[in-house]
Amino acid sequence: MEDAEENSMFETSHVLGALLASSPLLARAWDRCAAAAAMGPASSGFAHGDGGGDGGAVYVAFSGLQAALSVARPAVASGADVFAPVVLGGDAAGARAFPQLAAAEPDAAAARERVAVQALTLRCFLKLCGSPEFQMLLNQIRGKAVVFTGHSLGGAIAALAALHYLCISSLSSSCSPSPVLCVTFGSPLLGNEALSRAILRERWGGNFCNVVSQHDVVPRLLFCPLDAVPVRVIIGMQLQQWPGHTHNTGVMTIRVVDADQEGLRQLIQAHVRTVAMEQKLVDPESRGGSPYRPFGAYVLCSPEGAVCVDNSTAAVQMLYATFAACYARGDTSSLEAAHSCYGDLVLKMPQNLLLKRRPHGMDVLASMSNSNYDAGISLAMEASGIGSEATEATTARYWLKASRRAGRSPSLNCAGLSTRLGRITPCRAQIEWYKASFDADIGYYDAFKQQRSPKKFGKANIYRLKLGQFWDGVLTMLDNSQLPHDFHRRAKWVNAARFYQLLVEPLDIADYHRNNLHKTRGGYITHGRDRRYELFDKWWKEKGDFSGTSTGDTSVTATARSKYAGLTQDPCFWARVEEAWDQTESAQAEYDVAMLAMKLGRLREFERYARELVESKEVSIDVLAPQSSYTRWLEEWKKLLLRDEARTASLF
Secondary structure (H helix, E strand, C coil): CCEEEHHHHCCCCHHHHHHHCCCEEEEEHHHHHHHHCCCCCCCCEEEEEEECCCCCEEEEEEEEHHHHHCCCCCCCHHHHHHCCCCEHCCCHHHHHHHHHHHHHCCCCCCCHCCEEHHHHHHHHHHHCCCCCHHHHHHHHHCCCCEEEEECCHHHHHHHHHHHHHHHHHHHCCCCCCCCCCEEEEEECEEEEEEHHHHHHHHHHHEEEEEECCHHHHCCHHHCCHHHHHHHHHHHHHHHCCCCHHCCCCCCCCCCCCHHHHHHHHHHHHHHHHCCCCCCCCHHHHHHHHCCEEEECCEEEEEEEEEEECCCHHHHHHHHHHHHHHHHHCCCCHHHHHHHHHHHHHHHHHHHHHHHHCCCHHHHHHHHCCCHHHHHHHHHHHHHHHCCCCCHHHHHHHHHHHHHHHHHHHHHHHHCCCCCCCHHHHHHHHHHHHHHEEECCCCCCHHHHHHCCCHHHHHHHHHHHHHHHHHHHHHHHHHHCCCCCCCHHHHHHHHHHHHHHHHHHHHHHHHHHHHHHHHHHHCCCCHCCHHHHHHHHHHHHHHHHHHHHCCCCCCCCCCCCCCCCCCCCCCCHHHHHHHHHHHHHHHCCCCCHHHHHHHHHHHHHHHHHHHHHHCCCCCCCCCCCCCCCCCHHHHHHHHHHHHHHHHHHHHHC
């Protein structure tokens, strides 16, 4: 089945790489990077201008020179200090600059599970972000197509600038988001795995394109343990990009001798291989490894062409395979030359694409297989600089295929889940029918709690459990990354989850109270609510935040209803009614004046809240059924108020 599926697909990583290599995008971005690098340390740190034919796109290039100068001193700090991860949520300025990313993930239990970026880049960007020049730039480019770009440390700063711009654009409801792309050349890794997940969750993965040469050590350097990272190497290579670096007497100019180069290559190759073999980043606390992980698309370049992968796991594999294959052939170019080669690459790749039409050994391959997919894989291998005889060829071929499958699997799972949702819909319809049969008398909440009509109750309970199992399965798939990262923002699923919650959670509340669990465990809202409902609340709230409309449970909708809602819009309404009953019974037995006043105050708050829901018709008609818990509570509340008024009058 898998072979048949592969034979029916075209391999796209080589096609995407060829498309980028043949377009003027990379050349124009590199020209801006060169302009930014030539500006010197006294500049604003960025250069911008039109792309010259890209439909009005603005190119903004960042220099990493200031970042390099900040640590390029004889007593240079260690890598563990310079590139230490900083949690955005724990930094006030970082939280303001990246509000969506700084928020902790729903199940984050430790600092390493929160979004973190390297300290040097964050410090330089925040300093830049606070400058009048940068704020003026943001005003100038608002509403335009923007390409943020940078080389080396400038690329990492460009990525943060793009993330900042995406954050502020998504929070603005005044205009539709403008196209944003970030193109980096030889940029070091920027953030941890939580950042990668957050970018996918926000649907920003396609906004980042990282161009990496097969020889370049800088994009691979932060896979090493941070305390083993030679800061002087990356700083020295950054300074080499500035034409005036030799005239600055306050800066130590660094060149890496041949022995150091070979040792550094071996260090990087060993640690990238470790990450690639384990299929995960080394836990920094237990193994002393690096916390950093790639995000966005990676364009792996060689003189033969380019290959593009957008899966972070496959990106790690290809970063290792291309680097290892390069030095297995005996390539001995200097580290500085490998890091500054992007200008030549973006000029030569389009020419090579015109000259090279078929991979080496294509005739042999064609005789073995008629698969367009396999032919595409061979083209991708050659474009990335990995020869068919290379030791890493088999691994690279596997991961190019796995990248394709990994990209398709969540979408296929989501499509299959849609089919299952259609099959489970009759269960929901049966509960709707159950609800309608009690609307005029007692309401389905009280009918379920009291087990009225045992046959109907039994069926409704089975349907309730089946629906709960379905949605728990959905959340398990989401937790295991088997569904698209933006699944919880897709309107179809947010609305389906909300409808299920409003219909079925009242039955869960009834079951909780029918079994007297509120007496042994505590109140339903605090101690009895399933995780699925808390997540669905969060999805619904985020939907309102994203669209700029109010979706709060307790707020009155902007458009007044002409009739009562089909389902009560507060899913915990009946839990609040039960709490009101408990407080009413407690108040009836209370003789202490101060305690009674406090309890009556709480009951007045609930009565006001419930009255507003009813008046705005945000409740279903079953809430007002003659024998419903809410209707009966109102009667008890009125009696309690009359008794309190009589008690107060007797005191005078």
